[in-house]
Amino acid sequence: MTFPGGTSISRLTVYTGACADGLEGGTPHLHTASTEAYVVVGGRGALQTLDVNGLRETELHEGSTVWFTPGTIHRAVNKGGLEVVVVMSNAGLPEAGDAVMTFPTEIVADPDRYREAASLPAVDVDKAVARRRELAVEGFLRLADDPEELRRFYDSAVALVQPKVAAWREIWERTVAQETHRTAEILDALDRGDGAHLRQSALMESPPQQRWGMCGHLRAHDVAHPIVH
Secondary structure (H helix, E strand, O other), X not given: OOOHHHOEEEEEEEOOOEOOOOOEEOOOEEEOOOOEEEEEEEOEEEEEEEEOOEEEEEEEEOOOEEEEOOXXXXXXXXXXXXXXXXXXXXXXXXXXXOEEEOOOHHHHOOHHHHHHXXXXXXXXXXHHHHHHHHHHHHHHHHHHHOHHHHHHHHHHHHHHHHXXXXXXXXXXXXXXXXXXXXXXXXXXXXXXXXXHHHHHOOOEEOOEEEEEOOOEEEEEEOOOOOEEO
16 A cells, blocks of 8 residues: 555755855756645745746745645755655656756757756766756746746656656556545445454555655655555
């Protein structure tokens, strides 16, 4: 069984180190199919978001809870020790390429150039993460200044992920859709007065795994392969 609702969860320590525009924080990007939520558990910062309605900035502090739908370009800004619990819908899709970073549109329009810009090497990862972030911030600032550029970016992002959709659908079927179907079966059983599923209860655990994320250092959890106690 996947994490509740077919979601995924991770703990995010937002990057430090100033970008070209003087702000510290993560790599701007969007998700093409998934909704993301931030629950701030420490520090302070801001969330910059960009969509067809323009650029906005939302202050973040301990206790803030915000979420944003597919197509919302977002950038976490660190103003001091920003720590976030991230909840993602459609567990497995973001890891399978649902996220598209805001590199300049000419790069996003070319799958080979995008793949090269987005990939991280086995060595000097921290330097590669910084280069990737700078390139995405460059594109982000261009998008914020030009609504037509944003529309072109959306078109390029869709074309970039389109070949992956069949594989995504398989992931979705065995996670989110399966969980929804299971809940329907439970409701049907309860309506009949049948509680057999209660005797099949279990405790599951997913230890954190350290990795480099787009917005910061992640302690992610493999919710598709939990330890069953």
